[in-house]
């Protein structure tokens with residue numbers, strides 16, 4: 001039941017996300033000039049409002065240990081992307097999640113001008129808590145979760161994070177084109193990671209999970 005609600009809400013949010021941005025499937029051939037500096041740049045998404053490429057460009061990077069990669073969102077249209085490294089599928093940061101609150105908890109909208117109620121999961125008889133569906137901060141904000149899965153550290157917007165390599169989740173938060181974060185949203189437009197340890201690091205976008213990339217650290 002709960003997962004059905006989660007899936008439905010995710011589909012609704014995805015539908016809203018795509019409803020505002022027309023998609024075409026003809027992708028141009030893209031070239032990307034890489035400058036020889038210690039910081040490498042990867043674009044999240046490319047194209048224009050009528051021809052969006054949902055991809056990381058370049059998709060696969062090879063760097064030396066100690067080098068940085070910065071991801072940005074260079075687009076003219078307000079479509080967010082994330083850079084999300086997770087070591088298990090269960091750490092995928094969904095947009096919404098179920099949270100338990102005490103039965104007596106009442107939620108009042110902070111803005112009387114909007115028509116809003118939280119979504120509750122139906123309660124079982126005798127249940128001492130109720131379960132409410134809320135947006136998941138780990139999906140939208142920069143965050144790192146250590147290898148134990150228990151220590152959650154929120155990062156500043158546009159952070160430079162040093163990757164240990166065994167994290168459960170490292171997420172950029174939603175990267176918006178410069179100046180296009182929605183009102184009230186975190187103005188995040190880039191994310192930088194310093195890779196210290198050799199290995200192959202795969203990542204995806206939590207808005208468009210078919211967008212993926214990798215960083216090979218030699």
Ligand SMILES: [Cu+2]
Nearest residue numbers: 081205207208
């Ligand atoms: Cu994306």
